[in-house]
Structures are given as C-alpha cells and as structure tokens.
Amino acid sequence: MEPTIRNILGWCIASLLISLGYVKRAKLRAMAGDFILSVYFHNPTLKEFEFCIKWLLKHKFQFLSLHDVEQLIIHKKPLPRSSVLITVDDGWALNKEAVVAIANKYKLPVGIFISTEPVEEGVFWWSYLDEARKSAFVSFSKEDLKEVPNKDRINIIDTLKHKIKIPRQALTVEQVKAIAQSPYVTIGGHTLTHPILPNCDYQQVYDELRLSKLKLESWIGKEVKYFAYPNGSYSSREIDMLADTNYTLAFTTEPHYLTAKRLENKYQLPRFEVYQGRTNIENICRMLGVYQPFKNSVLKTIELLTKPLSREKD
Numbered sequence: 001m002e003p004t005i006r007n008i009l010g011w012c013i014a015s016l017l018i019s020l021g022y023v024k025r026a027k028l029r030a031m032a033g034d035f036i037l038s039v040y041f042h043n044p045t046l047k048e049f050e051f052c053i054k055w056l057l058k059h060k061f062q063f064l065s066l067h068d069v070e071q072l073i074i075h076k077k078p079l080p081r082s083s084v085l086i087t088v089d090d091g092w093a094l095n096k097e098a099v100v101a102i103a104n105k106y107k108l109p110v111g112i113f114i115s116t117e118p119v120e121e122g123v124f125w126w127s128y129l130d131e132a133r134k135s136a137f138v139s140f141s142k143e144d145l146k147e148v149p150n151k152d153r154i155n156i157i158d159t160l161k162h163k164i165k166i167p168r169q170a171l172t173v174e175q176v177k178a179i180a181q182s183p184y185v186t187i188g189g190h191t192l193t194h195p196i197l198p199n200c201d202y203q204q205v206y207d208e209l210r211l212s213k214l215k216l217e218s219w220i221g222k223e224v225k226y227f228a229y230p231n232g233s234y235s236s237r238e239i240d241m242l243a244d245t246n247y248t249l250a251f252t253t254e255p256h257y258l259t260a261k262r263l264e265n266k267y268q269l270p271r272f273e274v275y276q277g278r279t280n281i282e283n284i285c286r287m288l289g290v291y292q293p294f295k296n297s298v299l300k301t302i303e304l305l306t307k308p309l310s311r312e313k314d
C-alpha cells in the first residue's frame with residue numbers, strides 16, 4: 001500500500017467509521033442474519049486478499065459459494081447468519097497466486113468471473129488505451145470509450161493492438177483450466193471482450209453472453225451458470241438475455257447488502273468492491289458495506305453545500 005494522499009484520507013475515514021461503531025453495527029446485523037456480505041475484488045495481492053480473509057475468519061464469518069447462494073434463492077431459505085460471498089472479476093494472472101492460493105489454503109469458496117478474450121490474447125482492452133495515452137497516441141480515456149457504441153470501441157482498440165505490445169496481464173487458458181480443478185473455485189462468465197453491454201447491439205450481447213459461456217465450459221469441462229456484468233453495466237435487455245442463455249445468477253457492482261429482498265432479483269445481485277492498493281482498514285470498512293455509503297453521503301452533502309455558491313456565480 002502506497003502512502004498517497006488518497007490512502008491517507010481513506011485511512012482517516014475508515015478510522016472514523018470504526019471508532020463511531022459503524023463496523024461493529026454492520027457486523028451485528030450480519031450476525032443477526034439481516035444480510036449476506038457480498039464482496040468482490042479484481043486483482044488483489046496475496047497479502048491484501050489474505051488479510052481480508054483472515055479478518056472475516058477471525059470475526060466468525062462463514063463463506064458461501066455461488067452454488068450456496070443459488071440454493072438459498074431456489075429453496076427460499078432464511079439467510080445464514082454472519083455469512084459472506086467472495087467473488088473476483090476479470091481473470092487477472094495474479095488471481096492464481098493470490099485468490100486461488102488463499103482459497104485452497106483456508107478451504108474457502110470463491111467465484112471468479114472471467115472474460116475469455118483477455119485470457120486468449122493476454123491483455124485487457126483498457127490497458128491498450130492507458131499505454132497509448134502515455135505515448136500521446138490518443139487523447140480519450142477508458143471512461144470516454146465506455147460511452148461510445150461497442151463497434152467504435154472495438155475499432156479503436158483493434159488499431160491500438162497493432163501498435164502497442166503489453167506483457168500478459170490475464171490468466172492463460174491452461175491456468176483457467178487448472179484453477180477450475182480446485183474444489184473451492186467456481187468459474188463464472190464475464191463476457192468475451194469485457195464490453196459495456198448496453199452499448200452493444202442485440203447480436204453482440206447475445207454473442208458476448210453465449211459464446212463466452214460455451215468457451216469457458218469447453219475449457220473447464222463444467223457448466224458455467226453465474227455471471228458478473230462488466231463495469232456493472234446492464235439493462236433489462238441483458239437480464240432477459242442472461243435467462244435465455246441459461247445463466248442462473250448475475251452480479252452487479254451496486255454497493256448494497258445482499259438481503260432477502262435483493263435475492264428476489266437474481267440477475268441484479270449487489271456487491272461491495274474491495275480495492276487493491278488501499279489500506280487494510282479501508283478494505284475492512286468496504287467489506288462491511290459502511291465505507292461507500294458514508295463516502296457517498298459526504299460527497300452529496302458537499303454538493304448540496306456548494307450548489308448555491310455555483311448558482312450565485314452564474
């Protein structure tokens with residue numbers, strides 16, 4: 001963890017939340033079975049991931065698999081007390097040495113949602129943009145490309161792929177096959193190319209969902225039933241198509257607890273994000289779902305307080 005201003009601020013917010021009892025109260029609610037903690041990572045280091053797992057174990061959380069959550073929904077069972085679901089997005093190469101190694105060491109279930117094209121080609125599309133921006137090839141950012149039709153994003157990235165070489169970032173096909181053998185790992189779908197699905201046309205969405213599922217299944221020799229929306233972006237069209245392509249659960253990036261009410265929408269299951277490179281206490285507050293709502297309410301208050309000022313300026 002780097003001692004950046006951002007991390008120092010994050011540490012201060014997390015310390016405040018802990019001292020004001022936010023974490024304790026969230027833990028008590030989890031113990032009462034009010035909700036399942038639904039937590040997701042991208043590319044944590046072994047140290048970061050193990051810290052989070054050890055903290056959850058120390059506080060007596062029980063780990064649910066994606067299958068367990070599906071069974072709760074199917075059988076309308078009450079939520080288990082002090083429970084947590086851990087998922088990981090994208091399929092980063094380090095996942096094998098960090099996430100999967102820890103899952104095997106502590107014998108705990110994790111779900112890993114994998115985009116297949118980066119696994120086949122080695123690199124996630126936004127990395128080409130980041131690299132091109134460093135060399136001033138392009139002026140637009142990843143956020144800009146999230147706003148354009150998918151075919152335009154593909155054209156731009158295809159051009160950059162020919163100009164830029166980036167070392168492998170994603171798991172290899174062989175590694176995906178190997179980690180899928182662990183009894184603690186469930187592989188889920190995360191599309192072929194990691195597009196912003198609502199920017200795709202109908203056929204593109206269908207291919208992204210169906211072909212990635214078939215590809216993963218052919219690699220691991222198991223059914224792939226669970227899905228996470230790239231960038232957390234989706235519309236009712238994607239929900240309908242997930243059902244048509246035989247996915248049974250889908251996860252968003254909306255930061256909410258997984259309550260009985262939220263389990264009723266099985267293609268819109270929320271998750272709290274835990275970031276790599278942040279302080280451990282910030283990540284505890286993130287896992288417990290207290291960091292993001294607090295930060296959002298502070299930002300909202302600042303916006304409300306500064307709104308009259310900006311209007312006056314006009």
Ligand SMILES: [Zn+2]
Pocket residue numbers: 089090190194229230231
């Ligand atoms: Zn992703």
